[in-house]
Amino acid sequence: MELFPPLPLTEWRDTKETLHRFAQVVGKIRLAASVRRNHWWNVPFHLTGRGITTRPMGQVDGNPVFTIDFDFVDHRLVVAMADGRSASFPLLDQSVASFYRQTLETLAELGVRVEIRVPRPYGLPDADRPFAEDFEHATYDPAWANRQWQVLGQVGLVLEEFAARFSGKVSPVHLFWHSFDLAHTRFSGGALDQPSHVDPVTREAYSRELISFGFWFGDANLGEPAFYSYTTPEPPHLTEDPLTPASARWTELNNSHLAVLRYDAARAEADPRATVLAFYESAYRAGAARAGWDVALLACPGGITDPRLPAPPL
Numbered sequence: 287m288e289l290f291p292p293l294p295l296t297e298w299r300d301t302k303e304t305l306h307r308f309a310q311v312v313g314k315i316r317l318a319a320s321v322r323r324n325h326w327w328n329v330p331f332h333l334t335g336r337g338i339t340t341r342p343m344g345q346v347d348g349n350p351v352f353t354i355d356f357d358f359v360d361h362r363l364v365v366a367m368a369d370g371r372s373a374s375f376p377l378l379d380q381s382v383a384s385f386y387r388q389t390l391e392t393l394a395e396l397g398v399r400v401e402i403r404v405p406r407p408y409g410l411p412d413a414d415r416p417f418a419e420d421f422e423h424a425t426y427d428p429a430w431a432n433r434q435w436q437v438l439g440q441v442g443l444v445l446e447e448f449a450a451r452f453s454g455k456v457s458p459v460h461l462f463w464h465s466f467d468l469a470h471t472r473f474s475g476g477a478l479d480q481p482s483h484v485d486p487v488t489r490e491a492y493s494r495e496l497i498s499f500g501f502w503f504g505d506a507n508l509g510e511p512a513f514y515s516y517t518t519p520e521p522p523h524l525t526e527d528p529l530t531p532a533s534a535r536w537t538e539l540n541n542s543h544l545a546v547l548r549y550d551a552a553r554a555e556a557d558p559r560a561t562v563l564a565f566y567e568s569a570y571r572a573g574a575a576r577a578g579w580d581v582a583l584l585a586c587p588g589g590i591t592d593p594r595l596p597a598p599p600l
Contacts, residue, residue: 290553293437293511295504298430302503304423305431306466307382307407311389311417312340312354312363313463314402319343319352325471325491330460333442336360337435338461342368349398354389358435361428365392372396378428382420408464434503438468441501441513444559445470448499448566450589455494467502467514472570474579478519492518497573499566501549507539511549513562516542517573527572530564531555545569 295302313329320328320343331338337358344351351368356377363385364374373392380388386405393400407413412420438461445459445468455473462469476495480488497517504510517524525536525543533551536543547565555561574581 289440290437290549290558291433292553293433293503293549295510298427298434300423300425301427301430302434302466304380304382304425305434306410306463307417307420307423308363308377308380308385309338309356309461309463309466310407310410311382311386311402312356314405314408315354315389315393315400316340316343318400318402319347319349321346325457325493326487327457327460330458330462330469331356332458332460333435333439338438344398347400349400350396352393352396352398358432361426361431363389363392365396365398367396367398377431378426379424380426381422381424383418384424386417386420437511438501441468441562444562445499445501445566448563451567451586452584453586453591454584465502465505467500469498469500471496471498472584474574474577474584495519495577497570497577499569508537508546513547513549513552513565515545515566515569515573517569517577518542519577521573521576521578524572524576527576528568529572530568531561534565534568545572 309331313331317329322328332341334355337356339355340353342351342353353366355364355366357364357374361377362374363377364372366372373396375388375392405417406415407417442459449456449459449470452472454475457469457471459468459470461467474495478493478495480492495518497515499515501513502511504512520542529535529545531547531551534545534547537546545565547562552558552561552565571581
């Protein structure tokens with residue numbers, strides 16, 4: 287497959303909306319059955335050679351150790367137990383309601399009991415509708431589901447390469463199910479005290495100064511896939527700094543600004559991979575410089591922190 291193949295949101299919007307809610311069902315199971323980590327890092331999915339995974343969970347909540355994987359090659363949801371047992375069911379021909387029911391039934395058959403505290407979507411227009419009552423979202427096109435996973439894998443490797451350039455505190459490259467975006471975040475080490483009215487999810491996510499980088503497939507605010515970056519808290523005059531390439535731009539969202547490079551603009555460049563890396567680097571340099579980060583101290587050229595250590599032999 288070509289690097290960054292076509293992914294027009296208009297062509298697979300219905301599949302994306304259904305898959306997003308499938309992911310929220312499984313993501314909320316992960317939230318209930320895992321140890322809490324700073325910035326909610328226990329919650330996101332990670333990429334695999336066939337799809338995305340929760341990683342092992344259970345044990346701390348009294349359940350046996352288990353994983354839940356989306357297989358976008360055979361298009362099945364797979365529950366695997368640490369004792370070798372497994373069960374699965376097809377992702378095709380499922381509404382959110384039937385997917386929710388089958389997921390819980392499959393877990394129960396394997397001896398897993400998980401209580402989802404809020405069995406409704408988070409941050410979506412239908413957040414008041416229980417998963418069990420959502421018969422509207424029932425589209426799953428295997429070709430588009432497979433392509434979104436292929437693109438996530440390609441973008442993930444670019445983000446891993448970018449992550450290697452920084453020696454400070456960083457997040458993994460992971461897929462957040464609430465917004466369905468692949469993200470990687472760098473931290474300055476400085477604390478950030480959110481206003482008292484900020485909700486608990488946001489308070490924990492943004493309890494430290496950070497610059498985040500990622501990719502999402504598009505939504506009501508931006509109706510096309512794009513690479514992005516933002517700095518929190520946003521320093522003054524950030525948007526005065528230029529971005530690379532010239533097609534990248536600063537855009538206002540929720541009273542702050544995102545650096546945005548459209549997916550199709552990156553695809554049109556002679557070297558899309560280098561273009562995305564340059565975009566992330568330009569957004570980082572702008573945010574870090576304006577926020578007063580020690581860019582030189584936090585640099586990690588070639589993934590090496592020891593300046594006396596030679597590059598490893600090929």
